[in-house]
Amino acid sequence: xxxxxxxxxxxxxxxxxxKTRLAMMGLLIKNDCCVCEFVEIFKMTQPAISQHLRKxxxxxxxxxxxxxxxxxxxxxxxxRSFPLVQDVIRHxxxxxxxxxxxxxxxxxxxxx
Amino acid sequence: xxxxxxxxxxxxxxxxxxKTRLAMMGLLIKNDCCVCEFVEIFKMTQPAISQHLRKxxxxxxxxxxxxxxxxxxxxxxxxRSFPLVQDVIRHxxxxxxxxxxxxxxxxxxxxx
DNA sequence: TGCTTATATAATAAATTGCTTATATACGTT
DNA sequence: AACGTATATAAGCAATTTATTATATAAGCA
Numbered sequence: 001x002x003x004x005x006x007x008x009x010x011x012x013x014x015x016x017x018x019k020t021r022l023a024m025m026g027l028l029i030k031n032d033c034c035v036c037e038f039v040e041i042f043k044m045t046q047p048a049i050s051q052h053l054r055k056x057x058x059x060x061x062x063x064x065x066x067x068x069x070x071x072x073x074x075x076x077x078x079x080r081s082f083p084l085v086q087d088v089i090r091h092x093x094x095x096x097x098x099x100x101x102x103x104x105x106x107x108x109x110x111x112x
Numbered sequence: 113x114x115x116x117x118x119x120x121x122x123x124x125x126x127x128x129x130x131k132t133r134l135a136m137m138g139l140l141i142k143n144d145c146c147v148c149e150f151v152e153i154f155k156m157t158q159p160a161i162s163q164h165l166r167k168x169x170x171x172x173x174x175x176x177x178x179x180x181x182x183x184x185x186x187x188x189x190x191x192r193s194f195p196l197v198q199d200v201i202r203h204x205x206x207x208x209x210x211x212x213x214x215x216x217x218x219x220x221x222x223x224x
Numbered sequence: 225t226g227c228t229t230a231t232a233t234a235a236t237a238a239a240t241t242g243c244t245t246a247t248a249t250a251c252g253t254t
Numbered sequence: 255a256a257c258g259t260a261t262a263t264a265a266g267c268a269a270t271t272t273a274t275t276a277t278a279t280a281a282g283c284a
Contacts (some may be wrong), residue, residue: 003205007131014129019122033233048273069230069281084203091196093115096249147261162262181251181260
């Protein structure tokens with residue numbers, strides 16, 4: 001298996017070592033999401049969400065793509081440390097439920 | 113596979129998201145180590161090392177065992193999140209080299 | 225064009241982290 | 255008992271982190 005340096009691994013883990021960002025990654029491995037969905041799911045202010053996404057983006061773990069009014073985030077599956085990310089996500093509960101709840105509240109479609 | 117809660121996983125990752133602690137875990141998966149060995153390997157002060165070990169111990173990731181004058185640390189392989197720890201460590205370079213260097217310097221035996 | 229919505233960024237404040245130095249504790253040896 | 259070595263703990267401090275509020279930017283629509 002490809003090994004990453006100690007330092008880069010520690011940096012990835014530091015990013016994932018936050019409940020919100022870890023859940024974001026768990027969501028993104030199943031669905032692309034836009035900022036307003038994260039705001040709704042995590043009940044956090046929009047700037048707080050944007051700043052977490054910024055950190056993930058700066059590390060190259062996520063990509064952004066504008067779709068009209070919205071900016072959708074997705075996992076960068078080409079990242080050197082993506083296998084590590086995948087392994088980590090396997091250890092957390094499935095996050096898709098949060099998306100389903102959002103859909104049931106009719107809040108998913110606000111971004112489609 | 114057993115899944116840990118999002119929160120407990122994030123807490124583990126936060127601990128591993130530090131270069132020194134991550135390397136410590138990488139070392140401990142191969143050998144028990146005492147504090148003075150870590151001090152030598154990481155070129156850090158003894159209190160700094162002790163504080164990192166304290167965090168790992170508080171989380172239950174490592175155990176300590178006194179052997180005469182020395183206190184040896186070892187991984188707690190019974191920890192609920194040990195499989196996660198193992199998976200993470202698989203992604204970093206082998207740390208045993210550091211122990212070998214220590215032995216070559218004759219510094220390993222100071223703790224035997 | 226002007227308004228609304230979605231998002232980013234900047235400034236700031238509070239909490240946390242990781243080190244340092246100083247000191248305490250525990251064991252082994254003389 | 256006194257001393258030296260190994261380790262832990264406490265206090266203090268600088269750097270980092272994470273949130274908040276305020277503001278800027280960009281797209282869609284009346």
